[in-house]
Amino acid sequence: MGRSAVFRFDAGAAIGVGHAIRCLALADELGVQGWAVRFCTNPGARALIEKLRPLRWPVHEAADPNTPEALYACAPDGCDVLVVDHYGLDAAFERAARPWAARIVVIDDLADRSHACDALLDSAFGRTRADYARCAPDALALVGPGFALLDARFAAAREAALVRRQAGGALEAVLIALGGAPDPALMRRLALVVGEAVPEARIDLVMGTTPPLADLPAGVRVLAANADMAQAMAEADLGIGAGGGSSWERCALGLPALLIEIADNQRIVIRGLAEAGAAVALGEAGELSETALHDAVSALAGDAQARRAVSMRAAQICDGLGARRATLAVEALFDPAPVVTLRPASREDGQIMLEWQSAPGVRQFSNNPDPPQPEAHFAWLERRLADPLAGPFEIVEADGVPAGVVRFDRESEHVSRVSILVAPEAQGRGVAKRALRRAGVLVREREIRAQVMPENAASQRLFAACGYARVAADEFRLPIGGPV
Numbered sequence: 001m002g003r004s005a006v007f008r009f010d011a012g013a014a015i016g017v018g019h020a021i022r023c024l025a026l027a028d029e030l031g032v033q034g035w036a037v038r039f040c041t042n043p044g045a046r047a048l049i050e051k052l053r054p055l056r057w058p059v060h061e062a063a064d065p066n067t068p069e070a071l072y073a074c075a076p077d078g079c080d081v082l083v084v085d086h087y088g089l090d091a092a093f094e095r096a097a098r099p100w101a102a103r104i105v106v107i108d109d110l111a112d113r114s115h116a117c118d119a120l121l122d123s124a125f126g127r128t129r130a131d132y133a134r135c136a137p138d139a140l141a142l143v144g145p146g147f148a149l150l151d152a153r154f155a156a157a158r159e160a161a162l163v164r165r166q167a168g169g170a171l172e173a174v175l176i177a178l179g180g181a182p183d184p185a186l187m188r189r190l191a192l193v194v195g196e197a198v199p200e201a202r203i204d205l206v207m208g209t210t211p212p213l214a215d216l217p218a219g220v221r222v223l224a225a226n227a228d229m230a231q232a233m234a235e236a237d238l239g240i241g242a243g244g245g246s247s248w249e250r251c252a253l254g255l256p257a258l259l260i261e262i263a264d265n266q267r268i269v270i271r272g273l274a275e276a277g278a279a280v281a282l283g284e285a286g287e288l289s290e291t292a293l294h295d296a297v298s299a300l301a302g303d304a305q306a307r308r309a310v311s312m313r314a315a316q317i318c319d320g321l322g323a324r325r326a327t328l329a330v331e332a333l334f335d336p337a338p339v340v341t342l343r344p345a346s347r348e349d350g351q352i353m354l355e356w357q358s359a360p361g362v363r364q365f366s367n368n369p370d371p372p373q374p375e376a377h378f379a380w381l382e383r384r385l386a387d388p389l390a391g392p393f394e395i396v397e398a399d400g401v402p403a404g405v406v407r408f409d410r411e412s413e414h415v416s417r418v419s420i421l422v423a424p425e426a427q428g429r430g431v432a433k434r435a436l437r438r439a440g441v442l443v444r445e446r447e448i449r450a451q452v453m454p455e456n457a458a459s460q461r462l463f464a465a466c467g468y469a470r471v472a473a474d475e476f477r478l479p480i481g482g483p484v
Helices: 016-032 045-052 066-073 091-097 152-167 184-197 229-235 247-252 264-275 290-301 304-317 323-331 349-360 374-386 431-441 457-465
Strands: 004-009 036-041 060-063 081-083 101-107 120-124 139-141 173-177 201-206 220-223 238-241 256-259 280-284 340-344 393-398 401-410 417-423 447-451 468-474 475-478
Touching: 004 066, 016 036, 016 045, 016 081, 016 101, 016 152, 016 323, 036 045, 036 066, 045 060, 060 066, 066 091, 081 091, 081 238, 081 256, 091 101, 101 468, 120 323, 139 323, 152 229, 152 247, 173 184, 184 290, 201 229, 220 290, 229 247, 238 247, 238 290, 247 256, 247 264, 247 304, 256 264, 264 280, 280 290, 280 393, 304 374, 304 393, 323 340, 323 431, 340 431, 340 475, 349 374, 349 401, 393 431, 401 431, 417 431, 431 457, 457 468, 457 475
Parallel strands: 004 036, 004 081, 036 060, 081 101, 101 120, 120 139, 173 201, 173 238, 201 220, 238 256, 256 280, 417 447
Antiparallel strands: 340 393, 393 401, 401 417, 447 475, 468 475
């Protein structure tokens, strides 16, 4: 029998649907892995969510959902994991739920209150474990856009979208989307100004749960609340959006964007993306001038090279696989120690990777047994991280401490080649087997190949134990959909 999860979040006119959307993404991925899922929400949340997408999971709407009694009513027998995504709940609620939930996972992006949970997920740009050292000192920290909880359609659309953007071309479509319940007056204003700046382009306006606007200019298409946003973003050449969860959706598909701050908690995200060259910041919605908007749209519309540069920088930040990484981490909470998780590699990991590669005996069975020279190593790392089409490149962590690296290099449209290295101090603890099995989930739509030297008996046993078939003396393969 599979494990069970209950999600506690709210959705409504005042707070929008952002919490619901990211919980739905994680719930769907847990479902793919065989979990049973339920939602515990405020009254009215079900109807609002159903305007966006069909519901796969039971919803319990509680009159007072911020009590343990509401959770018990939702799932009388308790659950394996309680996922809490609610700015008004903290350690007190989590402690009260502990007798009912075997594990507790919190989704947050404020870092402003204490938590008593087993894992905490915050996908904010620039977020670090240190931000939660006081709030959740005992929790496994899953931080940064690599853990952004996106609908699976974004990862599926990523490769084709990035290939198209790398090819360049004229600006033909602009997507304006400011969240689940945008201000209609602001949306009308944006549509009018963008229409003047790029009269030849199609404008797609996403109104979410806000009623459609009337008397819009010709060339403006209003997308329904349940529109396929992955497809809409993949087809657009420029986005105008806010700094909420859709920031990571645009990054996953490399959509160059102009960002408008419509809430205070979006400021840090917008600033971080702008400083990284992954978007252009337009400032607060209430202070945005039509001239500034017109000029910004015109500038990017007329500069295909600039759009491509913004696109590639954005695509480096988020690959759309956050729900898979989060699910792997949630499942790892039930493993015996150590808890083995994955996170995207970064430039900051360059030194420790160099140290692992230089440790005695580590490269004994490599094609090139000589340790890399620092200059060449860091140059290679820079090139690899700059290529958003190359494939997942993960740091393996054991109990939150870097313990190795696993990398998938794109070999062809449907094939990736895997390599894995476990730090000497982490060997013999089951880290390699758990890491290799879990990493395969990130590329489960692809065939995976591995070269393992015949004399490397330990690695040959590792790949065989993880379901890889030996197809030659030094070659192993895992077919699409194979065991992971």
